[in-house]
Amino acid sequence: MSDFLESPRTACALAGALSTISCLPGVIPIIHTTLGCGGNLANSVAFGSGYLGGGYCSGAQAPSSGVTETEIVFGGTDRLHEQIRNTLELIDGKLYIVATGCMTEMIGDDAESVANEFLDEGHPVIAVSTPSFKGDSYHGYEIVLDAIFNRYLPKSEDRNPRLVNIFGLVPGYDPFFRGDLEEIERLLTSLGLEVNTFFTPSQTFENITSAPSASLNIVLSRVWGITLAEKFEQRHGTPYIISDLPIGPEATDEFLRRIADWFGLDAEPVIDRENRIFYGYFERAADAFCDQDLKFYAITVTNSNYAIPLARFATRELGWVVVDSFVTDKLTDEQKAALSGDYPMQFLTGVQEIARAINKNHPNSRGQRYFDDIRPLYIIGSSLEKRTANARGAMHLSVSFPVYDRLITDRGYAGYRGGLHLFEDLTGKVMSVKG
Amino acid sequence: MGYYEQSVPPVRDTRLKIGDSYYGDACGLVDCGREGCLLQKNRGFWQANACQMALTLMMAATVENSAIVVHAPGGCGALLHSLSVQSAKGRARRGKEPKPVPWLSTNLTEADVIGGGEKKLLETIKYADREFRPEIIFVVVTCAPSIIGDDTEEVVRQVRSQVSADVVSLYCPGFRSRVVASAYDAFYHGILRGLELSPKPWVDYRPLPQGSPDAELAEENYRFEKSRTVNVWNATSIGPGDEEEVRRLLTALGLKVRFFAEYSSRDELRMVSEAALNVSMCNVHDDYMLKFLEEKFGTPYVIAGMPIGFRHTRQWLVSIAERFGLEKQANALADYEEKLAKEAIEPFVEQVRGKKVLICGGVVRVGAEATMLAELGLHVLGIRAYHYDDGAEPVFEDVGRNLPDTPVAVSNQLFELTHQIKTLKPDIVIAHNGTQGYIAKLGVPSVQLWSVDSPFFGYTGTYRILRRIVFELKNTSYRERLSRHVRLPYRPEYFEGDAFKYIRD
Numbered sequence: 001m002s003d004f005l006e007s008p009r010t011a012c013a014l015a016g017a018l019s020t021i022s023c024l025p026g027v028i029p030i031i032h033t034t035l036g037c038g039g040n041l042a043n044s045v046a047f048g049s050g051y052l053g054g055g056y057c058s059g060a061q062a063p064s065s066g067v068t069e070t071e072i073v074f075g076g077t078d079r080l081h082e083q084i085r086n087t088l089e090l091i092d093g094k095l096y097i098v099a100t101g102c103m104t105e106m107i108g109d110d111a112e113s114v115a116n117e118f119l120d121e122g123h124p125v126i127a128v129s130t131p132s133f134k135g136d137s138y139h140g141y142e143i144v145l146d147a148i149f150n151r152y153l154p155k156s157e158d159r160n161p162r163l164v165n166i167f168g169l170v171p172g173y174d175p176f177f178r179g180d181l182e183e184i185e186r187l188l189t190s191l192g193l194e195v196n197t198f199f200t201p202s203q204t205f206e207n208i209t210s211a212p213s214a215s216l217n218i219v220l221s222r223v224w225g226i227t228l229a230e231k232f233e234q235r236h237g238t239p240y241i242i243s244d245l246p247i248g249p250e251a252t253d254e255f256l257r258r259i260a261d262w263f264g265l266d267a268e269p270v271i272d273r274e275n276r277i278f279y280g281y282f283e284r285a286a287d288a289f290c291d292q293d294l295k296f297y298a299i300t301v302t303n304s305n306y307a308i309p310l311a312r313f314a315t316r317e318l319g320w321v322v323v324d325s326f327v328t329d330k331l332t333d334e335q336k337a338a339l340s341g342d343y344p345m346q347f348l349t350g351v352q353e354i355a356r357a358i359n360k361n362h363p364n365s366r367g368q369r370y371f372d373d374i375r376p377l378y379i380i381g382s383s384l385e386k387r388t389a390n391a392r393g394a395m396h397l398s399v400s401f402p403v404y405d406r407l408i409t410d411r412g413y414a415g416y417r418g419g420l421h422l423f424e425d426l427t428g429k430v431m432s433v434k435g
Numbered sequence: 436m437g438y439y440e441q442s443v444p445p446v447r448d449t450r451l452k453i454g455d456s457y458y459g460d461a462c463g464l465v466d467c468g469r470e471g472c473l474l475q476k477n478r479g480f481w482q483a484n485a486c487q488m489a490l491t492l493m494m495a496a497t498v499e500n501s502a503i504v505v506h507a508p509g510g511c512g513a514l515l516h517s518l519s520v521q522s523a524k525g526r527a528r529r530g531k532e533p534k535p536v537p538w539l540s541t542n543l544t545e546a547d548v549i550g551g552g553e554k555k556l557l558e559t560i561k562y563a564d565r566e567f568r569p570e571i572i573f574v575v576v577t578c579a580p581s582i583i584g585d586d587t588e589e590v591v592r593q594v595r596s597q598v599s600a601d602v603v604s605l606y607c608p609g610f611r612s613r614v615v616a617s618a619y620d621a622f623y624h625g626i627l628r629g630l631e632l633s634p635k636p637w638v639d640y641r642p643l644p645q646g647s648p649d650a651e652l653a654e655e656n657y658r659f660e661k662s663r664t665v666n667v668w669n670a671t672s673i674g675p676g677d678e679e680e681v682r683r684l685l686t687a688l689g690l691k692v693r694f695f696a697e698y699s700s701r702d703e704l705r706m707v708s709e710a711a712l713n714v715s716m717c718n719v720h721d722d723y724m725l726k727f728l729e730e731k732f733g734t735p736y737v738i739a740g741m742p743i744g745f746r747h748t749r750q751w752l753v754s755i756a757e758r759f760g761l762e763k764q765a766n767a768l769a770d771y772e773e774k775l776a777k778e779a780i781e782p783f784v785e786q787v788r789g790k791k792v793l794i795c796g797g798v799v800r801v802g803a804e805a806t807m808l809a810e811l812g813l814h815v816l817g818i819r820a821y822h823y824d825d826g827a828e829p830v831f832e833d834v835g836r837n838l839p840d841t842p843v844a845v846s847n848q849l850f851e852l853t854h855q856i857k858t859l860k861p862d863i864v865i866a867h868n869g870t871q872g873y874i875a876k877l878g879v880p881s882v883q884l885w886s887v888d889s890p891f892f893g894y895t896g897t898y899r900i901l902r903r904i905v906f907e908l909k910n911t912s913y914r915e916r917l918s919r920h921v922r923l924p925y926r927p928e929y930f931e932g933d934a935f936k937y938i939r940d
Binding site for chain 1: 479480481482483484485486487488489507508509510511512513514515516517520534535537538539540541542543544545547548555558559562566567578579582583609610611612613615849850869870872873922924925926929937
């Protein structure tokens with residue numbers, strides 16, 4: 001039995017599915033549940049993920065069967081059938097994905113066979129089962145991509161020796177997914193590779209259909225997207241590697257060397273050039289950074305994808321002292337084990353629980369004249385950590401879901417440019433206090 | 436057994452004649468509502484929207500010193516992240532501490548769905564009480580526990596003796612009603628059953644011994660004060676600026692004004708019974724609560740539309756004033772206010788005269804706003820109400836008298852809105868929060884139908900909305916440029932046919 005959650009930093013599988021679909025070019029959701037689910041869940045990322053907003057056909061535009069009491073009693077497949085037919089008539093898409101919610105699953109609606117009727121008629125309609133009790137938003141991401149790549153798209157015949165797919169970053173629940181993917185794409189392209197990132201505005205439906213012919217899948221997560229990549233390999237024969245999201249020059253140098261090695265390419269010219277640029281900027285900022293003594297103790301409170309990259313960046317590039325790293329997504333023991341290494345992780349979700357743990361790990365001074373506390377402190381977490389930071393007199397930057405105190409467009413923290421952005425944002429918060 | 440005695444409230448659909456799919460005019464809508472044909476109408480294509488749980492959470496998140504337990508699978512409470520920010524802002528603007536509302540999800544899993552989630556609910560409520568020490572714990576009962584038949588009322592009954600907070604159940608499963616406004620009843624049902632609504636001796640006042648010389652005078656004083664006190668019932672769509680305007684006007688009539696139930700605390704809510712009159716600011720918000728208060732405490736109530744625009748504001752004020760024998764004063768106040776406001780709006784009226792406007796949002800507000808703007812010389816191209824029920828009848832009778840030929844739709848559907856905007860080509864759209872981005876992408880100027888940042892009610896509200904329309908029209912470049920780069924998901928053929936083709940009887 002899983003426990004109750006305080007202010008969960010994720011939602012249900014349907015939420016993750018809808019957030020994922022909303023960023024896939026040409027893909028249309030058909031939500032098989034009440035009218036409320038679609039709107040409520042879309043809003044949670046539209047406002048809670050740096051104001052991601054609505055896409056081509058998401059949020060209040062997303063088709064939904066809108067089941068009511070009648071369907072709960074008599075079954076909702078007729079309503080779904082009508083909704084799909086009219087969606088095909090009204091909405092222009094390349095692939096339609098029926099995503100179910102709790103109540104239609106509980107009453108046993110067979111959405112898949114309804115979708116199959118349309119598929120048999122030649123319409124691109126598939127169904128995924130995404131009730132909350134199947135998992136949270138991160139699972140929703142995997143369920144949708146699994147259905148598209150490992151079920152809908154035919155087995156790949158040919159292989160593009162230069163093509164890679166990027167998995168692991170979850171739209172909305174990784175608030176900087178677009179900026180991060182743009183930087184990864186930019187860097188891998190400069191190595192001479194072609195890159196499918198799927199979720200950025202530059203991508204098209206062709207990036208989805210070409211994915212099975214990729215030579216390598218890169219999973220930028222130790223936790224999410226791995227099962228997907230395993231099944232992808234079984235179906236299409238594409239191997240995968242798992243990497244942390246590289247943030248800052250040291251991690252990105254390593255990442256590029258690893259990928260270049262895999263393809264038998266030389267990463268050094270790219271690494272040299274990128275480091276020259278990075279340090280060209282970083283060096284000049286050293287005056288402010290050091291004269292103003294911007295050295296901090298740091299606590300990170302993020303999902304599993306950002307936890308290690310962030311701790312590493314703060315430690316290795318900024319020379320900060322990371323005292324706690326909290327991972328806020330709900331993980332299995334195996335997933336937790338995958339996150340072990342140089343940066344010890346603590347697994348807690350509730351805002352209150354985490355605040356309590358921080359106070360326990362690092363008691364505040366009780367008025368002693370000499371007291372070795374963790375000041376100055378920087379808490380890098382979600383917007384929910386703002387109060388915790390205020391209570392500790394700490395600086396605070398929101399980087400993890402939910403983020404509602406800043407608007408995010410193409411900003412990302414991955415790679416070299418992302419490293420500079422993160423540096424700017426962290427120090428900028430300190431500068432803004434000076435006002 | 437009446438509705439108020441039942442643990443689970445009725446949804447609007449059972450209590451009133453209601454609908455969310457209609458196209459025609461105001462008179463036709465009123466008739467269709469009365470005859471019940473509205474009940475039969477439905478759509479063959481729907482787009483996602485909100486549910487009664489969303490609005491219930493929105494209201495609960497505003498109540499002071501409360502915690503929310505969402506009894507649901509993990510996804511249902513997710514929008515509380517944004518609601519919490521909104522209510523923190525509402526608190527700040529009312530001079531209260533802008534702290535977010537703590538909330539928990541019972542996070543029902545497959546095992547709970549099979550075995551029942553009652554034990555988990557009990558634990559979660561106890562944890563919320565221990566950890567946050569709230570005055571009120573709202574237990575929000577959603578679709579899943581309603582379908583599996585969790586006896587949440589029994590859990591709440593048991594837990595009451597084990598926690599220090601008052602526990603209030605809010606039943607709002609989304610599948611029971613497609614009409615979001617059902618949330619008002621769900622919320623008020625919880626409040627009226629779960630909280631004390633009259634003052635407690637020694638806590639709220641010090642009883643004087645009978646026959647003491649002070650007692651009679653004190654009682655007389657109190658009776659007089661109560662006879663001049665009105666409770667005004669707010670809602671999220673009624674911002675602090677609206678409350679200020681209403682307070683200003685009613686205070687000018689010598690009345691003492693208190694606002695309930697949003698942004699009230701448990702202690703403040705115990706004063707609900709101590710008023711001479713309950714006043715609604717919207718026909719479809721609070722009739723359920725006001726009827727209860729009349730039944731329980733004998734407090735009469737006034738439901739007289741929304742104080743939007745000169746005519747409606749005067750009518751609203753006079754309806755209240757009548758109860759205190761103050762009609763003359765109310766009319767004099769309205770005369771005075773109108774004189775000042777007319778001068779103030781004159782330059783704006785010139786600039787908006789003849790502008791074509793489409794109005795969309797809550798049923799009472801769109802009706803009131805439409806007649807107001809028409810009276811100021813704008814051309815109302817169409818009215819779109821999110822839902823319709825009996826409560827809105829007087830408003831749409833008024834619309835029918837004043838704008839008999841204006842198209843009226845009952846629709847919260849974006850595809851129909853998009854069609855109407857593309858084919859009717861309004862100069863400006865006045866629309867509900869949550870749709871502004873979609874309208875901007877069509878390249879059309881729009882302003883909020885309501886916002887918590889500024890008043891829309893009374894005289895300052897009239898001034899403000901006209902000023903905002905003029906402001907909007909001063910520079911429309913953002914939208915024009917944006918719209919050139921946005922691709923709509925709808926097939927072009929749809930815009931050549933009937934906007935409401937998917938509505939069926």
